[in-house]
Amino acid sequence: MIHLEHVSKHYPPNIVGLHDVSLKVEPGEFVSIVGQSGAGKTTLAKMLIADERPSQGRIILGGWDITNIRGWEIPQLRRQIGVIFQDYKLLPNKTVFENVSFALEVAGASRSRIREIVPQVLKIVSLDSKAERFPRQMSGGEQQRVVIARALVHRPKMILADEPTGNLDTLNTQDIMDLLLKINAFGTTVVLVTHNREIVNALRRRVITLKDGRIVSDQAHGKYVLTG
Amino acid sequence: MITAWRIFTASWKHFARNAWLAVATIFVFMMALLSVNVLLGVNVVMDRVVTVLEDKVDITVTFKPETPEQVLTQARFYLTTLDQVRTVQLIPADEVLAQFRKRHERDNKVLAALSEIDRNPLGAQIVVKAKSPDDYNFLLQAIQSPQYQTYIQSQTYDDHKAAMTKIREVGEQVRFAGALLVAIFALFGLLTAFNAIRVAIYTHREEIAIMRLVGASSFYIRAPFVLEGVWISLFAFAMAASLYGVALVWAEPVLRPLFDGADPGIIAFFLDHALLIGGLELGAMLFLVVVVSWVAVGRYLRR
Numbered sequence A: 001m002i003h004l005e006h007v008s009k010h011y012p013p014n015i016v017g018l019h020d021v022s023l024k025v026e027p028g029e030f031v032s033i034v035g036q037s038g039a040g041k042t043t044l045a046k047m048l049i050a051d052e053r054p055s056q057g058r059i060i061l062g063g064w065d066i067t068n069i070r071g072w073e074i075p076q077l078r079r080q081i082g083v084i085f086q087d088y089k090l091l092p093n094k095t096v097f098e099n100v101s102f103a104l105e106v107a108g109a110s111r112s113r114i115r116e117i118v119p120q121v122l123k124i125v126s127l128d129s130k131a132e133r134f135p136r137q138m139s140g141g142e143q144q145r146v147v148i149a150r151a152l153v154h155r156p157k158m159i160l161a162d163e164p165t166g167n168l169d170t171l172n173t174q175d176i177m178d179l180l181l182k183i184n185a186f187g188t189t190v191v192l193v194t195h196n197r198e199i200v201n202a203l204r205r206r207v208i209t210l211k212d213g214r215i216v217s218d219q220a221h222g223k224y225v226l227t228g
Numbered sequence B: 001m002i003t004a005w006r007i008f009t010a011s012w013k014h015f016a017r018n019a020w021l022a023v024a025t026i027f028v029f030m031m032a033l034l035s036v037n038v039l040l041g042v043n044v045v046m047d048r049v050v051t052v053l054e055d056k057v058d059i060t061v062t063f064k065p066e067t068p069e070q071v072l073t074q075a076r077f078y079l080t081t082l083d084q085v086r087t088v089q090l091i092p093a094d095e096v097l098a099q100f101r102k103r104h105e106r107d108n109k110v111l112a113a114l115s116e117i118d119r120n121p122l123g124a125q126i127v128v129k130a131k132s133p134d135d136y137n138f139l140l141q142a143i144q145s146p147q148y149q150t151y152i153q154s155q156t157y158d159d160h161k162a163a164m165t166k167i168r169e170v171g172e173q174v175r176f177a178g179a180l181l182v183a184i185f186a187l188f189g190l191l192t193a194f195n196a197i198r199v200a201i202y203t204h205r206e207e208i209a210i211m212r213l214v215g216a217s218s219f220y221i222r223a224p225f226v227l228e229g230v231w232i233s234l235f236a237f238a239m240a241a242s243l244y245g246v247a248l249v250w251a252e253p254v255l256r257p258l259f260d261g262a263d264p265g266i267i268a269f270f271l272d273h274a275l276l277i278g279g280l281e282l283g284a285m286l287f288l289v290v291v292v293s294w295v296a297v298g299r300y301l302r303r
């Protein structure tokens, strides 16, 4: 599903975002990427959606070499990846339904398709009864579930979540994790970037640890490894 | 199809969300269009005035009172045969006198002097108009043929040269000032449009970011902004056209005296050329707006 070959990312003047990272993720896997602040986790995530280009190396997603992807091909790529990033919240002046259908509209989906899919994904995140609410009328956890619903509308083969539980309490965090596991159970590959040691440890899934832009450990049933 | 509709509605939402900015942009565009039209209008009026003056140019040959009728008709016939001549008008002595009286209606001394002489002291006149202003020199010579020379008392040639030169001068100045005005307004219009789009993009930056994230094509993101520019242009055009129409209806009677009360023909000119002028103006404006907004969105979409 994901194939990185000796990928490096340097920012001018000489900041290392990532250094010689190689990894493979199989379809249907649930992978956590952990590491201290500045380790390169977000840089890695951004490269998977072609938001950043690697300085060196190759990136192949589902057989598609996106290393030198053209600008006009990027939308095609993004419709195949469900993205949950902290900087991309909900639009405050749209309802839950509209926020989710927005992602379908921009891809040219018909009205009937929108009417069919949006309730489905809202049901997956258990918010089908709150479709007409505005984001400000919802809790942080609920809002984050709407973001996940939005990421699901294109039925992506892969979900990429960067700190999806960033500012949520334990209970809401658990909800989100359960949701991601449920999505993974449908066969969707999940890549989770996080700081949160407890949730990674509780998952008992594959953990990749980054430090200063390098992979320092990659464990099949890993724990959050704290390195000096 | 559904995408076209979404782009269409989005463009109106953009418009509504920064309505004041849109109105300001419309205003500046309108000023630019109006200045173009006023310049055109002034041009038309100037041309018409010059034509009217050119039409007034003539040679008036005054014959001695005792000139035989036969010589007069012969002279008229001779002039009519010349290629360069457009019209020849023979004014009999009686009529010349009548015109003279009329002109001096209020001048009692002149009238008194006239009535003291019992015969008509004035001779007949022949008024000649040439086909082209350049032909007058030739005609002046032609009339001087020995056959008629003895009977000719005087000949006047009024070329209205001073007046025409003056008008041409003023015309040049107006054209220059007008062109400057057009350039300034066009520049301001485009800058305002550019800025309006910048603000619109800033207002929608969250939306744009999310659109990009969920896989909207850059055309889908750009199109509503470009379309908004098109709506602004159309509004400006409609308003400029109606305002200019009102201004013309008001201006035509005011201009009449310049044409001795004749129809200045300025409304007619704009009606005749409405499609051409409107099409060119609208076309040029739309072209510029589309290019500018396309570039503006492109610049601010780069991360």
Ligand SMILES: Nc1ncnc2c1ncn2[C@@H]1O[C@H](COP(=O)(O)OP(=O)(O)OP(=O)(O)O)[C@@H](O)[C@H]1O
Pocket (backbone or CB within 6 Å): A011, A012, A015, A016, A017, A035, A036, A037, A038, A039, A040, A041, A042, A043, A044, A195
């Ligand atoms: N656009 C950029 N320009 C320059 N340097 C950057 C840029 N983006 C990231 N970096 C640098 O690259 C390194 C990796 O950053 P990255 O955002 O990937 O860290 P992270 O692991 O996501 O951290 P956090 O856990 O705090 O989110 C950092 O040193 C950061 O300062």
Ligand SMILES: [Mg+2]
Pocket (backbone or CB within 6 Å): A041, A042, A043, A162
């Ligand atoms: Mg990060």
